[in-house]
Amino acid sequence: MPQQSVVTKNRVVPLEKIRNVGIIAHIDSGKTTTTERILFYTGRTYKIGDIDEGTTQMDWMPQERERGITIVAAATTTFWKGMRINIIDTPGHVDFTAEVERSLRILDGGVVVFDAEEGVQSQSETVWRQADKYKVPRICFINKMDKLGANFDATVKEIEERLGAKPAVMVYPIGKEQEFKGAVDLLEMKALIWDDKDSQGTKYTITEKIPADIKEKVIQARAKLIEKIAETDDSLLNKYLNNEEISVAELKKTLRKAVIDYKLIPVYAGTSLRNKGVQPVLDAIVDYLPSPADLKEIKAVNPKTGKEESRKLINEEKFSALAFKIQLDPHVGKLTYTRIYSGTLESGSYVYNVTRNKKERVSRVLIMHANQREEIDKAYAGEIVALVGPKDSKTGDTLADPEGPIILERITFPDPVISLAIEPKTKADQEKLSYTLQRLAEEDPTFRVKINHETGQTIMSGMGELHLEILVDRMRREMGMQVNTGKPQVAYKETITRLAEGEGKYIKQTGGHGQYGHCLIKIEPLSRGSGFKFINKIKGASIPSEFIPPVEKGIIEAMEKGILVGYPMTDLQAALYDGSYHDVDSSDIAFKIAGSMALQDAAKKAGLSLIEPIMKLEVTVPENFMGVVIGDISAKRGKILGTEKRSRAVVIKAYVPLADMSGYATVIRSLTEGRGFFYMEPSHYEEVPRNIIQSMISK
Numbered sequence: 059m060p061q062q063s064v065v066t067k068n069r070v071v072p073l074e075k076i077r078n079v080g081i082i083a084h085i086d087s088g089k090t091t092t093t094e095r096i097l098f099y100t101g102r103t104y105k106i107g108d109i110d111e112g113t114t115q116m117d118w119m120p121q122e123r124e125r126g127i128t129i130v131a132a133a134t135t136t137f138w139k140g141m142r143i144n145i146i147d148t149p150g151h152v153d154f155t156a157e158v159e160r161s162l163r164i165l166d167g168g169v170v171v172f173d174a175e176e177g178v179q180s181q182s183e184t185v186w187r188q189a190d191k192y193k194v195p196r197i198c199f200i201n202k203m204d205k206l207g208a209n210f211d212a213t214v215k216e217i218e219e220r221l222g223a224k225p226a227v228m229v230y231p232i233g234k235e236q237e238f239k240g241a242v243d244l245l246e247m248k249a250l251i252w253d254d255k256d257s258q259g260t261k262y263t264i265t266e267k268i269p270a271d272i273k274e275k276v277i278q279a280r281a282k283l284i285e286k287i288a289e290t291d292d293s294l295l296n297k298y299l300n301n302e303e304i305s306v307a308e309l310k311k312t313l314r315k316a317v318i319d320y321k322l323i324p325v326y327a328g329t330s331l332r333n334k335g336v337q338p339v340l341d342a343i344v345d346y347l348p349s350p351a352d353l354k355e356i357k358a359v360n361p362k363t364g365k366e367e368s369r370k371l372i373n374e375e376k377f378s379a380l381a382f383k384i385q386l387d388p389h390v391g392k393l394t395y396t397r398i399y400s401g402t403l404e405s406g407s408y409v410y411n412v413t414r415n416k417k418e419r420v421s422r423v424l425i426m427h428a429n430q431r432e433e434i435d436k437a438y439a440g441e442i443v444a445l446v447g448p449k450d451s452k453t454g455d456t457l458a459d460p461e462g463p464i465i466l467e468r469i470t471f472p473d474p475v476i477s478l479a480i481e482p483k484t485k486a487d488q489e490k491l492s493y494t495l496q497r498l499a500e501e502d503p504t505f506r507v508k509i510n511h512e513t514g515q516t517i518m519s520g521m522g523e524l525h526l527e528i529l530v531d532r533m534r535r536e537m538g539m540q541v542n543t544g545k546p547q548v549a550y551k552e553t554i555t556r557l558a559e560g561e562g563k564y565i566k567q568t569g570g571h572g573q574y575g576h577c578l579i580k581i582e583p584l585s586r587g588s589g590f591k592f593i594n595k596i597k598g599a600s601i602p603s604e605f606i607p608p609v610e611k612g613i614i615e616a617m618e619k620g621i622l623v624g625y626p627m628t629d630l631q632a633a634l635y636d637g638s639y640h641d642v643d644s645s646d647i648a649f650k651i652a653g654s655m656a657l658q659d660a661a662k663k664a665g666l667s668l669i670e671p672i673m674k675l676e677v678t679v680p681e682n683f684m685g686v687v688i689g690d691i692s693a694k695r696g697k698i699l700g701t702e703k704r705s706r707a708v709v710i711k712a713y714v715p716l717a718d719m720s721g722y723a724t725v726i727r728s729l730t731e732g733r734g735f736f737y738m739e740p741s742h743y744e745e746v747p748r749n750i751i752q753s754m755i756s757k
């Protein structure tokens with residue numbers, strides 16, 4: 059690694075010159091290829107004459123791809139025309155909320171890649187809606203223009219109709235499929251034609267000569283674009299309506315504002331694989347996507363006062379940052395990726411993890427650049443860096459200056475709702491299995507691993523069937539771990555519905571040293587999501603204080619095993635109020651057993667019940683399928699919350715028990731002739747109907 063590379067030397071730029079962007083796409087539409095090309099062109103342009111580094115970078119990437127590892131780190135820095143572009147890796151699979159949410163949370167802008175033949179695919183729709191939620195300005199790149207069946211206009215139309223977006227079509231493609239040559243830049247009215255003989259796509263001609271066969275259409279397309287831009291700004295609209303000349307610079311400036319205000323989405327065309335059309339997308343990132351300076355400030359909460367505060371996104375403010383990803387790196391250990399919102403951070407300093415109320419030492423600060431990582435002394439506002447040193451910081455935590463603690467809007471991660479048993483194909487791999495699972499769990503806050511002590515089984519749990527499927531697939535592909543899995547199980551929980559008392563007495567006197575533990579407890583229900591609370595109400599010396607923690611432990615153990623069906627208990631409080639002991643025979647273990655017995659005794663009288671995860675479901679279907687879909691949701695014990703009309707579709711919102719949603723993708727496909735799609739996320743827990751509990755018990 060060079061002493062100080064171009065990245066470190068040139069990384070400190072004014073805020074206006076920073077772009078924090080993510081490349082978002084439906085799987086297989088070309089996100090990896092496009093990212094790779096972006097890194098190539100930006101690296102090449104910067105390091106003129108430094109072909110060696112360029113080629114190594116190219117060589118390195120296919121290798122990484124063969125090994126099935128994501129080609130870039132969670133964030134990578136690159137430069138284009140004096141601007142610094144930080145590319146944040148967004149998950150390839152967006153079927154689980156948390157992954158997407160955390161990357162969208164820290165992006166300032168997004169590049170959405172589409173397959174010109176496939177058009178708008180379901181995954182793009184899902185991310186699109188999340189990007190709407192987080193108000194992320196976007197540009198679109200319609201990729202694979204070389205592919206048979208590529209259809210630029212149809213894809214634009216889908217972006218408009220299915221995504222409800224207002225596209226600003228910036229280019230007119232020249233040729234298509236095998237004949238795709240380039241595109242006309244509609245603002246500049248210049249044709250960009252790539253040199254077919256140049257295999258790297260760095261050579262292209264820019265000409266004002268628009269091919270005669272498309273000239274008329276190009277003029278029409280330009281008029282449409284100008285009208286769209288003008289409509290976003292009153293003074294420009296006046297000029298437009300009065301047929302006054304509007305300069306390209308003026309159009310660009312207005313368009314930039316419109317993109318940042320979520321009014322327009324610039325659309326480009328190209329083929330990453332054939333190296334055509336990627337550079338204009340880089341220009342668009344610079345021209346139209348916001349810099350941190352455009353965002354000006356971020357809202358946060360002061361944990362001491364509970365009041366809202368804001369931080370200007372500048373170096374001169376107190377330090378604040380959000381940890382958005384944890385990655386275990388084979389070389390440097392645990393990396394905490396953070397986006398710095400305000401202030402600066404020096405290596406060797408301490409930061410305050412406000413979320414966990416912990417001081418953490420930052421021993422090293424790293425800048426990621428494609429396959430390289432470089433150490434820096436100081437990081438600035440707007441930067442995305444990886445920290446070495448923090449031990450306890452997790453995804454979603456706020457790191458701040460101890461003198462000015464704030465909590466940035468949290469990324470909330472719900473509890474897992476589904477689980478399955480997993481075991482290695484060969485016994486010898488047991489240790490590797492726990493290591494692999496632990497690694498995945500460190501990186502993914504919604505994935506948990508547990509050993510069932512009764513059966514010895516390893517249980518993994520997550521946010522949905524697909525989530526677990528993908529994790530198992532990653533274990534196979536990325537970590538070479540062969541496993542067998544059981545059937546997915548819904549994560550039911552047991553709880554109580556009324557107050558009750560219980561007694562636990564454990565006495566054993568079979569010669570020699572005996573056992574004696576005795577306790578009386580009172581349990582009562584707590585509100586949903588409260589978990590467990592233990593209260594010690596022992597007055598006097600009926601139980602010596604050293605035996606109190608064992609009683610609590612015994613209660614917790616009994617709760618974990620469950621009583622009604624065998625699911626863990628939750629949302630209850632247990633108060634220990636009396637008991638007795640024996641001078642010689644009492645022990646920790648005896649009181650633990652007594653605690654367990656007391657809980658079991660009390661729970662049986664406390665109106666045991668079962669609660670189940672309820673999913674928030676959103677189904678988007680053409681209107682004529684609305685009836686069948688609603689009927690099906692009702693048959694699944696679902697509760698329709700409402701329907702919303704979109705341009706050509708209806709969105710049905712509902713709560714549905716997860717237990718009835720297994721294989722829903724197939725159900726929706728067959729109900730709607732493949733035209734419906736859905737988005738589902740865990741919402742809350744609700745009591746399972748009595749008749750269903752009965753049948754579960756009898757099983």
Ligand code: GDP
Nearest residue numbers: 085086087088089090091202205329330331332
């Ligand atoms: P990702 O899953 O979105 O990261 O997509 P990849 O970049 O891995 O690409 C998926 C597949 O599409 C690969 O086989 C690529 O070679 C291919 N691909 C990517 N870009 C293009 C393109 O512009 N044209 C064609 N025909 N294929 C492409």
